[in-house]
Amino acid sequence: MRRLKLGSVLALCTLLCACSLGEPASGNVISDNIINTSGSASDDTGSVISSETLAGEDAPSLHEGMVRSRLTNEWIDEAAADLRPIAVMIPNESNALPHYNISNASVLYEANVEGRMTRLLAIFEDWKDLDKIGNIRSLRSYFAYWAFEWDAFIVHSGQPFFVNELLALPDTETINENSSPDAGAFFRDSSRQRPHNLYATGQGILDVLNAKGYSLSYRGLCDEQHFQFADSKTPNTLEQYGTAAVAATYIDMSGCYPVTRCYFDYNPQDGLYYRSQHLSGGTDGPHMDAATGKQLAFKNLLVQNVQGEDIGEGYLSVDCLDTTQDGWFFTEGRGIHVTWKKLSDYGATRFYDDSGTEISLNTGKTMICIIQSGDNFTFR
Numbered sequence: 001m002r003r004l005k006l007g008s009v010l011a012l013c014t015l016l017c018a019c020s021l022g023e024p025a026s027g028n029v030i031s032d033n034i035i036n037t038s039g040s041a042s043d044d045t046g047s048v049i050s051s052e053t054l055a056g057e058d059a060p061s062l063h064e065g066m067v068r069s070r071l072t073n074e075w076i077d078e079a080a081a082d083l084r085p086i087a088v089m090i091p092n093e094s095n096a097l098p099h100y101n102i103s104n105a106s107v108l109y110e111a112n113v114e115g116r117m118t119r120l121l122a123i124f125e126d127w128k129d130l131d132k133i134g135n136i137r138s139l140r141s142y143f144a145y146w147a148f149e150w151d152a153f154i155v156h157s158g159q160p161f162f163v164n165e166l167l168a169l170p171d172t173e174t175i176n177e178n179s180s181p182d183a184g185a186f187f188r189d190s191s192r193q194r195p196h197n198l199y200a201t202g203q204g205i206l207d208v209l210n211a212k213g214y215s216l217s218y219r220g221l222c223d224e225q226h227f228q229f230a231d232s233k234t235p236n237t238l239e240q241y242g243t244a245a246v247a248a249t250y251i252d253m254s255g256c257y258p259v260t261r262c263y264f265d266y267n268p269q270d271g272l273y274y275r276s277q278h279l280s281g282g283t284d285g286p287h288m289d290a291a292t293g294k295q296l297a298f299k300n301l302l303v304q305n306v307q308g309e310d311i312g313e314g315y316l317s318v319d320c321l322d323t324t325q326d327g328w329f330f331t332e333g334r335g336i337h338v339t340w341k342k343l344s345d346y347g348a349t350r351f352y353d354d355s356g357t358e359i360s361l362n363t364g365k366t367m368i369c370i371i372q373s374g375d376n377f378t379f380r
Helices: 005-017 141-148 161-167 180-185 202-212 239-244
Strands: 001-003 031-036 066-068 073-076 084-091 109-112 118-124 155-158 174-176 186-187 198-200 250-251 260-265 272-278 285-286 300-306 308-312 314-318 326-331 333-340 350-352 364-373 374-380
Touching: 084 141, 109 141, 118 141, 141 155, 141 161, 141 314, 155 202, 174 180, 174 202, 180 186, 180 202, 186 239, 198 202
Parallel strands: 001 031, 084 155, 109 364, 155 174, 300 364
Antiparallel strands: 031 374, 066 073, 084 118, 109 118, 186 198, 250 260, 250 374, 260 272, 272 285, 300 326, 308 314, 326 333, 333 350
16 A cells, blocks of 8 residues: 655655656655645646547437537437536435435535535436435535536535525525425435435426526536546546556545545446445445445546635535645546646636646546545555
């Protein structure tokens, strides 16, 4: 295993790979493949290589009436492509399990909340026919900024008082169980105890959105191209990075999420990272979806280091807009060090390799683990 200081990986790559990529950040190498995130990366990320369209290697005639998803790069119905996603706040603790329909999310975020528990923000692209989504809990402000990147409707149950100002902005559109006009989107499962028994339905959400007069189509606020994707016929194996791309078939996030203690195992047969967790008070095992019977699995795994602080009563403030932080990108059983930038509320968080080139994700679902400066994770 290696233990690295995330903010000092640029310096480490110079030592290991003999590829000097700019001014290294300060920090110490502690031991192999255990990542410590107490440092900051260089802001020298260079220019962005744009892609004119989502990877379009397949002849359009083979997929008539379909387009590439901006979330996964998979082929989807053209009519569905213009439907704004929903961003659902989901608790992740032993009493909140099992989750329903979470495996249908195209992008999944995880970040700490108070008490070092985590919550998940599930971005659903194809959501209208889902009959049980959740369970659902309250919103934190930093999750809203990640939802903004997709122009998503935020589905939640209340929020701390300091989030109210953000929700009052004219472009923020939510479905809140604590708001009477929105209640029809939700139901409670009487077989479970509050607060872990609140769910939503796709049809209920649609009915509320229509009643409120919200546009179901993208409003032109977010970037049309969020992720850059590799050609699905020639996936990004990270081999082009040489020895800077390190083996990563097991990724353990327990040092960052001490209550969730999630980890990922890479399956070379299908090229996916399968998620498991050992929740405090729960058993160790696969993170399963009770609705589909599937274990959560992802083609791409991003680890995003952020600066944050306690703002009282255990609540956190996270710097979602930043140009100085770093992280890691894992796919195809390998990982590389990256930096990231987010410049505006609705602008995408973009990830760059150490030469300043925007990385290309592979076609499929993406998990984004948001971790706090000073936390450790391991991989091998």
